[in-house]
Amino acid sequence: MGDLILGIETSCDETAAAVVRDGHDVLSNVVSSQIDIHARYGGVVPEVASRAHVEMMMPVVAEAMVEGGVDKDDLAAVACTVGPGLIGSLLIGVSAAKSLALVWGKPFIAVNHLEAHLYASFLEKPDMELPAVILLVSGGHTMLVLMEGHGQYRLLGQTLDDAAGEAYDKVARYLGLGYPGGPIIDKMAADGDPEAVRFPRAMAKDGYDFSFSGLKTSVVNYVRKNPDVADVDIAASFQEAVVDVLLTKAQRAVHEFDAKGLCLAGGVAANSLLRARTLELAEADGVAGFVPARSMCTDNAAMVAAAGWWRMASDGPAPMDQGANSSLALPTYA
Amino acid sequence: MLMLGIESSTAQVGVAVGSHDGVLASTHSSRDRRHAESIAPMIQFVCQQARIELSDISVVAVDIGPGLFTGLRVGIASAMAVAHGLGVPMIGVSSLDLGAFAAEHSSRLIVPCYDARRGEVFSAQYRSVPGGVQRVTEPAVFTPDELAADLLAQNEEILLLGDGADRYRDQFEMVGNLEFGAKGLWYPSARSLVELAHPKALREEFVLPSEIEPLYIRLPDAEINWKVRDGRA
Ligand SMILES: [Zn+2]
Numbered sequence: 347m348g349d350l351i352l353g354i355e356t357s358c359d360e361t362a363a364a365v366v367r368d369g370h371d372v373l374s375n376v377v378s379s380q381i382d383i384h385a386r387y388g389g390v391v392p393e394v395a396s397r398a399h400v401e402m403m404m405p406v407v408a409e410a411m412v413e414g415g416v417d418k419d420d421l422a423a424v425a426c427t428v429g430p431g432l433i434g435s436l437l438i439g440v441s442a443a444k445s446l447a448l449v450w451g452k453p454f455i456a457v458n459h460l461e462a463h464l465y466a467s468f469l470e471k472p473d474m475e476l477p478a479v480i481l482l483v484s485g486g487h488t489m490l491v492l493m494e495g496h497g498q499y500r501l502l503g504q505t506l507d508d509a510a511g512e513a514y515d516k517v518a519r520y521l522g523l524g525y526p527g528g529p530i531i532d533k534m535a536a537d538g539d540p541e542a543v544r545f546p547r548a549m550a551k552d553g554y555d556f557s558f559s560g561l562k563t564s565v566v567n568y569v570r571k572n573p574d575v576a577d578v579d580i581a582a583s584f585q586e587a588v589v590d591v592l593l594t595k596a597q598r599a600v601h602e603f604d605a606k607g608l609c610l611a612g613g614v615a616a617n618s619l620l621r622a623r624t625l626e627l628a629e630a631d632g633v634a635g636f637v638p639a640r641s642m643c644t645d646n647a648a649m650v651a652a653a654g655w656w657r658m659a660s661d662g663p664a665p666m667d668q669g670a671n672s673s674l675a676l677p678t679y680a
Numbered sequence: 681m682l683m684l685g686i687e688s689s690t691a692q693v694g695v696a697v698g699s700h701d702g703v704l705a706s707t708h709s710s711r712d713r714r715h716a717e718s719i720a721p722m723i724q725f726v727c728q729q730a731r732i733e734l735s736d737i738s739v740v741a742v743d744i745g746p747g748l749f750t751g752l753r754v755g756i757a758s759a760m761a762v763a764h765g766l767g768v769p770m771i772g773v774s775s776l777d778l779g780a781f782a783a784e785h786s787s788r789l790i791v792p793c794y795d796a797r798r799g800e801v802f803s804a805q806y807r808s809v810p811g812g813v814q815r816v817t818e819p820a821v822f823t824p825d826e827l828a829a830d831l832l833a834q835n836e837e838i839l840l841l842g843d844g845a846d847r848y849r850d851q852f853e854m855v856g857n858l859e860f861g862a863k864g865l866w867y868p869s870a871r872s873l874v875e876l877a878h879p880k881a882l883r884e885e886f887v888l889p890s891e892i893e894p895l896y897i898r899l900p901d902a903e904i905n906w907k908v909r910d911g912r913a
Contacts, residue, residue, distance in 0.1 A: 387902050391900060391902040391903075393749065393900035393901065393902065394900045394902055394903065396749065396750070396753055397753075397894075397896070397900065399753075399757075400753045400756055400757055400760075400894065403757055403760065403761075404760050404761065404764045404889050404890055405890055407761075407764070408764070418765070433750075434749070434750045434753070437716045437750060437753070437754050437757075438753055438754070438757045439757075440716055441716050441719065441753075441754045441755075441757040441758040441761070442757045442758065442760065442761040443761070444719075444720040444758070444761075445719075445720060445723075445757075445758045445759075445760075445761035445762045445765060446761045446764070446765045448720050448723060448724070448734065448762070448765075449734050449735075449761075449762050449765035449766050450765055666720040666721050666724065667717045667718070667720070667721050668717070669714065669716050669717040670716065
């Protein structure tokens with residue numbers, strides 16, 4: 347019946363558990379989101395997040411097992427995100443996952459949250475051809491990764507300041523649009539003119555690193571000087587600048603490294619313009635384009651179980667004294 | 681009945697296993713706060729020492745605080761998962777109850793006092809009664825000066841114990857008739873947890889893992905600020 351992995355994810359503000367067979371067949375995928383709890387603070391509050399995690403952890407695990415029609419005896423392992431993320435939140439998942447693995451007599455697999463995002467693509471496309479260029483964009487990260495094999499990543503570039511999602515949140519907050527900024531700006535942009543304002547494309551020509559703090563500043567300055575320009579036009583023009591920079595670099599990477607595919611990963615990969623442009627671009631370049639379902643882009647445990655399945659095969663179980671690491675990096679070479 | 685107890689609400693972390701014959705094995709560490717790293721290996725260790733299988737455990741007891749938030753949650757998340765994984769019930773006990781219970785034979789007013797950081801302590805008052813201790817005030821958070829003033833007003837002999845008592849020793853020394861608890865009483869222990877939870881288990885005062893509620897006492901800062909801003913405080 348294949349290897350069933352129970353995945354657990356608590357690195358930020360989603361309490362999640364999922365059961366996945368052989369790294370791709372999703373039997374259940376339960377996510378308890380705290381977005382509503384944090385909305386009034388305009389961002390994730392670590393102590394508030396930790397309190398919600400401890401409350402939701404066991405109900406979410408129980409639901410994932412029931413929904414997947416899985417008994418503990420069927421499981422091959424328990425996998426859990428050990429970093430990067432909020433330390434207090436990570437520790438709840440790690441503590442619960444290790445205890446479950448211990449009492450069920452199953453191996454415990456330590457999963458890197460960034461690697462888990464990269465594996466979201468394999469959930470739907472397990473036979474995806476490599477090498478592939480993966481653009482990982484979320485509230486905390488903006489990375490351009492060349493995946494050459496399973497567990498083999500080259501970090502081509504990353505943000506030097508704000509993450510793409512962070513820029514969305516900050517611009518949304520400045521415009522008084524609410525939290526989280528990504529979905530709100532995405533929705534407004536659909537009604538705006540992306541050519542209304544030509545915001546700067548920072549570092550578009552050099553290297554693979556990104557910078558978004560200058561863009562955020564120029565949006566703020568522009569709105570201050572031109573208070574009459576419609577919010578929808580600002581949103582559309584801002585989004586156009588972000589997507590333009592992200593994909594200009596992703597496309598250059600596809601060419602330089604002869605990639606067979608271009609994929610999106612991370613919460614910002616739920617953005618509709620980014621999704622549409624990625625597919626267009628891949629098709630124009632004659633490579634496979636892949637954008638995971640929106641529910642697999644934002645934080646979830648199915649991707650953790652998928653990455654855990656590969657990690658179990660390559661590294662085996664983690665020790666019972668495994669802790670969490672808030673600043674864990676993607677394991678890369680060069 | 682075999683009971684596993686997990687305790688991690690202070691700078692100390694510990695695990696114990698007990699039965700009708702009392703505590704069968706226990707271990708603790710008060711070196712650096714590596715609670716999340718320590719608990720699972722400690723569970724394995726006490727089971728080996730007591731020569732029992734994890735699957736023989738029929739109830740899980742846990743310290744529900746008050747205490748240092750992160751450590752407290754690590755213990756609760758671990759204990760909930762053990763209980764859920766084994767399909768057994770739980771018993772939650774306050775850290776302050778554990779502290780007082782360890783001094784149950786004192787004729788003084790027993791006052792556990794744990795460091796809550798940011799210049800505050802968690803505390804409650806207890807009296808010795810046949811078979812244990814009885815709580816006479818609700819657990820609360822105080823500045824050391826507030827607690828000292830409160831104890832001064834009690835006008836009776838007091839046993840103050842815990843790492844908070846030690847940290848703010850200077851403020852409490854002004855209270856007359858006050859004795860500081862020995863170093864062995866600085867932290868709630870997994871041993872006390874198993875001893876104190878045992879009679880509760882006999883009375884079947886069980887809760888489901890999903891019903892365990894941490895005793896935070898203090899709201900998250902963000903929530904306090906938000907309520908103040910909104911005039912809801
Ligand atoms: Zn993420």
